[in-house]
Amino acid sequence: MIEILSCSEMAEADRRAPAEGVAGEMLMEAAGRAVAEAALARWPQARRVLVLAGPGNNGGDGYVAARRLAESGRTVAVAALAPVEALRGDAAVMAARWSGPTLPIGEAGPVDFDLVVDALFGAGLARPLAGVAAHAIGRAADSGLPVLAVDVPSGLNGDTGAAAGAVLPATLTVTFVRLKPGHLLYPGRALCGEVVLADIGMPGSVVAGVGARTFLNRPALWRTAFPEPNPQGHKYDRGHVLVWSGPEFATGAARLAALGAARGGAGAVTLAGPAAALRVHAAHVSAIMLRPAARPDDLHAILAGRRFAIAIVGPGAGDGVEAATDAALAGAAACVLDADVFTAFADRPNALRDRIAERPARPVVVTPHEGEFGRLFGQGGPAGSKLDRAREAARRLGATVVLKGPDTVVASPDGRAAIADNAPPWLATAGAGDTLAGFCAGLLAQGMPAFEAATAAVWLHGEAAREVGPGLIADDLPGALPAVLRRFQSTVAEGGDSQP
Numbered sequence: 001m002i003e004i005l006s007c008s009e010m011a012e013a014d015r016r017a018p019a020e021g022v023a024g025e026m027l028m029e030a031a032g033r034a035v036a037e038a039a040l041a042r043w044p045q046a047r048r049v050l051v052l053a054g055p056g057n058n059g060g061d062g063y064v065a066a067r068r069l070a071e072s073g074r075t076v077a078v079a080a081l082a083p084v085e086a087l088r089g090d091a092a093v094m095a096a097r098w099s100g101p102t103l104p105i106g107e108a109g110p111v112d113f114d115l116v117v118d119a120l121f122g123a124g125l126a127r128p129l130a131g132v133a134a135h136a137i138g139r140a141a142d143s144g145l146p147v148l149a150v151d152v153p154s155g156l157n158g159d160t161g162a163a164a165g166a167v168l169p170a171t172l173t174v175t176f177v178r179l180k181p182g183h184l185l186y187p188g189r190a191l192c193g194e195v196v197l198a199d200i201g202m203p204g205s206v207v208a209g210v211g212a213r214t215f216l217n218r219p220a221l222w223r224t225a226f227p228e229p230n231p232q233g234h235k236y237d238r239g240h241v242l243v244w245s246g247p248e249f250a251t252g253a254a255r256l257a258a259l260g261a262a263r264g265g266a267g268a269v270t271l272a273g274p275a276a277a278l279r280v281h282a283a284h285v286s287a288i289m290l291r292p293a294a295r296p297d298d299l300h301a302i303l304a305g306r307r308f309a310i311a312i313v314g315p316g317a318g319d320g321v322e323a324a325t326d327a328a329l330a331g332a333a334a335c336v337l338d339a340d341v342f343t344a345f346a347d348r349p350n351a352l353r354d355r356i357a358e359r360p361a362r363p364v365v366v367t368p369h370e371g372e373f374g375r376l377f378g379q380g381g382p383a384g385s386k387l388d389r390a391r392e393a394a395r396r397l398g399a400t401v402v403l404k405g406p407d408t409v410v411a412s413p414d415g416r417a418a419i420a421d422n423a424p425p426w427l428a429t430a431g432a433g434d435t436l437a438g439f440c441a442g443l444l445a446q447g448m449p450a451f452e453a454a455t456a457a458v459w460l461h462g463e464a465a466r467e468v469g470p471g472l473i474a475d476d477l478p479g480a481l482p483a484v485l486r487r488f489q490s491t492v493a494e495g496g497d498s499q500p
């Protein structure tokens with residue numbers, strides 16, 4: 001279940017389902033039943049339920065849920081935004097099957113109820129909520145009652161995770177078939193509360209036919225590309241990562257990247273930089289090699305001497321970052337560009353694009369957080385949701401983009417994208433991004449393709465942070481990776497997945 005479907009892709013699946021023998025009515029019955037079952041499981045004590053029903057199929061699901069809840073002995077009332085006669089298609093059928101009390105929404109407040117089911121708008125939201133609909137969700141929110149949202153909280157855009165106007169925050173959201181981007185991208189993720197994904201009998205072949213290009217970042221997405229250690233392998237079979245280090249008083253970031261690359265599985269890792277900086281590194285690292293490079297241009301010669309080297313440039317790179325980027329893009333087999341690179345190329349994304357385009361077959365992964373993304377692209381940068389922006393940036397740069405945050409998006413220039421949902425809040429700490437750049441380079445060094453390496457690195461990074469728990473500092477992340485990898489490898493060996 002790793003595809004993520006946009007609202008229009010989900011509608012496309014609905015249109016294709018009847019040809020595979022699954023009528024819309026069947027899907028709606030199953031959806032409404034799943035909502036009722038989730039309500040009963042989560043709030044077994046709730047006796048009186050108010051269902052807010054909208055004018056489309058989201059409302060149709062609400063009428064089914066109302067019927068099912070009434071059948072299970074709950075006292076249910078429907079507060080309808082549209083008169084029953086105005087409903088069309090499956091929603092009209094389901095409204096006709098509902099024989100309990102129905103009031104115009106303006107006349108039904110959430111007084112004397114224990115639970116609100118929000119079936120006003122789902123995937124068909126077309127504009128900000130206004131008038132009686134906005135008033136109704138305001139009253140529901142103010143009531144303090146738990147809210148079960150059908151598909152998505154009303155007012156939330158299922159594609160972007162944003163809301164142009166008022167939204168009814170949910171305690172629990174029951175969605176169907178596949179997740180939508182809005183369940184994962186903030187603020188949507190927080191507005192959904194807990195999310196339950198219900199199987200409503202949509203055939204997998206119908207979903208596959210839609211050809212979704214967005215995925216949940218789980219091992220199932222990249223597991224087959226994950227490097228398997230060769231028992232007869234040599235360390236250089238697992239690649240060599242070269243990290244450019246800036247000046248002596250800013251060595252931490254480059255060192256975290258180097259340690260991340262080593263833990264991420266690179267056969268060998270070298271920190272290259274000014275001698276004064278290397279002396280600082282020498283006081284901290286043992287397994288990492290040190291190579292003097294007085295000036296970033298010296299990287300050309302170092303890279304020329306290696307058949308296969310992955311370069312990391314940006315963490316703690318300092319003033320020479322542009323020259324170091326040039327050398328990396330000219331000579332490395334793959335590059336991870338982070339941090340100071342985005343300052344050096346601020347407002348000049350095309351200059352970076354042109355350099356990347358000089359060797360189009362060579363994988364490049366860029367790993368900005370939102371601030372760095374804004375700095376790089378400046379005015380006229382990619383617009384829209386985080387997913388849209390990452391995709392557009394990948395297309396413009398010709399590089400795999402990791403747009404970091406609590407809902408990190410990885411996008412490939414070929415159009416694929418993945419959203420992560422496993423980063424704990426304590427991962428937002430100084431140096432965590434440098435370690436991520438290292439994990440990614442460590443996987444690239446072992447020959448993993450860029451999109452797979454970047455998505456795997458992001459997932460492993462989140463798991464490593466969970467492994468450490470609250471109180472984490474970035475220094476802990478490389479050391480937490482072996483336990484995560486051990487668990488991951490054992491689930492692969494068992495043919496399973498550590499998460500669905």
Ligand SMILES: NC(=O)C1=CN([C@@H]2O[C@H](COP(=O)(O)OP(=O)(O)OC[C@H]3O[C@@H](n4cnc5c(N)ncnc54)[C@H](OP(=O)(O)O)[C@@H]3O)[C@@H](O)[C@H]2O)[C@@H](O)CC1
Binds near residue numbers: 055120124125127128
């Ligand atoms: N495969 C699945 O997942 C399945 C999904 N199913 C369910 O179908 C839902 C999608 O149904 P949907 O396409 O009918 O859209 P929905 O959200 O009900 O809204 C459309 C209506 O709202 C109106 N409208 C829009 N914005 C408005 C506003 N701001 N203010 C006022 N009105 C506004 C719009 O009117 P119009 O824009 O034309 O004026 C139209 O009448 C989906 O979320 C899920 O719950 C299941 O039943 C079966 C399987």
Ligand SMILES: [K+]
Binds near residue numbers: 058119122150154
């Ligand atoms: K809803």
